[in-house]
Every structure is written in structure tokens, then in C-alpha cells.
Amino acid sequence: MKTRLMQIYNMLLSCYGKQGWWPVEYAKNEHEACFEIALGAILTQNTAWRNVEKALENLARAQKLSMHAIATSSERELARLIRPAGYYNQKAKRVKGLARFFLTLCKEKDKKLHVPSRSSLLALHGIGKETADSILLYAFAQPYFVIDAYTRRLFSRLFSLQLKSYDKWQDFFMENLPCDIELYKEYHALIVEHCKNTCRKEPKCDECVLQQECNFAREAQSKGRISP
DNA sequence: GGCCAGGTGTAAA
DNA sequence: TTTACACATGGC
Numbered sequence: 001m002k003t004r005l006m007q008i009y010n011m012l013l014s015c016y017g018k019q020g021w022w023p024v025e026y027a028k029n030e031h032e033a034c035f036e037i038a039l040g041a042i043l044t045q046n047t048a049w050r051n052v053e054k055a056l057e058n059l060a061r062a063q064k065l066s067m068h069a070i071a072t073s074s075e076r077e078l079a080r081l082i083r084p085a086g087y088y089n090q091k092a093k094r095v096k097g098l099a100r101f102f103l104t105l106c107k108e109k110d111k112k113l114h115v116p117s118r119s120s121l122l123a124l125h126g127i128g129k130e131t132a133d134s135i136l137l138y139a140f141a142q143p144y145f146v147i148d149a150y151t152r153r154l155f156s157r158l159f160s161l162q163l164k165s166y167d168k169w170q171d172f173f174m175e176n177l178p179c180d181i182e183l184y185k186e187y188h189a190l191i192v193e194h195c196k197n198t199c200r201k202e203p204k205c206d207e208c209v210l211q212q213e214c215n216f217a218r219e220a221q222s223k224g225r226i227s228p
Numbered sequence: 229g230g231c232c233a234g235g236t237g238t239a240a241a
Numbered sequence: 242t243t244t245a246c247a248c249a250t251g252g253c
Contacts, residue, residue: 047249088249
């Protein structure tokens, strides 16, 4: 299992190349870069990244991209700016809560941005496990493997896995991969990139870099055994 | 015009 | 504990 997970990673890497997530476009310092990542993590909830880019651009143009600016803006104004990212009323509340939370992380005298605990992120309204783990991994370089719909879809097919909960999926990856921040970042990004291309709900497996893996999984399933 | 996108919170079964 | 649904824009 461990070997196959790494094999799949290497196939994706050689096909798509290093993804270098998370993209930071506007931040002028390290703290704001962390915040911009977390902001993007909320804005991209069930939303295509290109729409998030429009929202971020609106915020930047209006000088409303910093944690302080967002924390002190009205929800109405924020909603107007982030409109292209969808669910703008909900997300306006969420990003404002996030900004206020981030301000508490930099209040320490040493000027360092404190690494939040997972539970403190989950306590924020509108931050669930996937968003919390994205923020921890990409903004704070903490070792949490991010599970999203693409990950479940792809690995359900590849391994005939029917894991129910987010935690079980996360355990599956974290128990079978070396604890390596860069690997976690890149693997998740590659899964997303791959699924955007060929592993959608209607998979195009015949033009897929993992075609052999898919066939292997299908064969194993038809023989009534779980693929290793 | 329908489907889908780097989910989450709430309420009901 | 699982399932259904609201939330919403924009690209293909």
C-alpha cells in the first residue's frame, strides 16, 4: 500500500509537474501571505479557483485584502467584493471571522505569527476539517494531509475504498505516507490537478495517466477482492 | 440550459 | 450517525 501510494504520487508528479501550491499573489509580508492562503481556503469552498481569483483581485483593488482591512470592513462591503466566489453572504461572515482570528495570532510581542491549533480553527464558523487542514498545511506548514472530494473520488476508484469519514480518509494517507510537509502539499495539489483534467464524475480513464492503475483496480474488483 | 467547482452548517430521519 | 438541503457565481 505504501509503495503504491508513492508510485501514484510519482506518476502524477511526472505527468503534471510540481504544482507549487499555495499560490500567493498579493501579500506583501509573511503574515499577510499566511492570511491570503487562509482567505483563499475559505473562498474556494465548493468554488472553482478562477472565481476565487476574481474575488481576491476585487479585494486587492479595493485595498481590502489585509487581515486588518477585512476585520474592520462591513460584511456588506466584503460580500460585494467577493461576489464572484459565490455564497458571498456566508463567506463574508467567514472571512471576517478569519481576519479577526488572525489578528489574535499576531498580538504576541515577538511579532511571530502563532500557529493556531486545529481545534481553534475548527471552532471558527465556516471552517470545517478540510479548510482547517488546508490552512494548517499550506499557511503554517503543519503535517495534515488534506482530504477533498477529488481525493475520495480518485482513491475510491483506485483502491476500491469506501471510507466513510474525513478522519478515516486522512488516517489512510497519513499512515501510509512518510510524514513530509512538502509531499503532503504536492500530493494534494496533484490530485486536484489530475481530477480537474481527467478524473471527474464521468472519468475519462482511457486518456488518464493512471489508466493502468484504474484498470488494475477494476480487475481486482471484478475478481471480488480488494486491491492491495 | 445543465452540470460542476480545491465545503460547511443545520435539521430531520 | 447518516442524509438532505441551502448557500450562489461563473465557465464549459
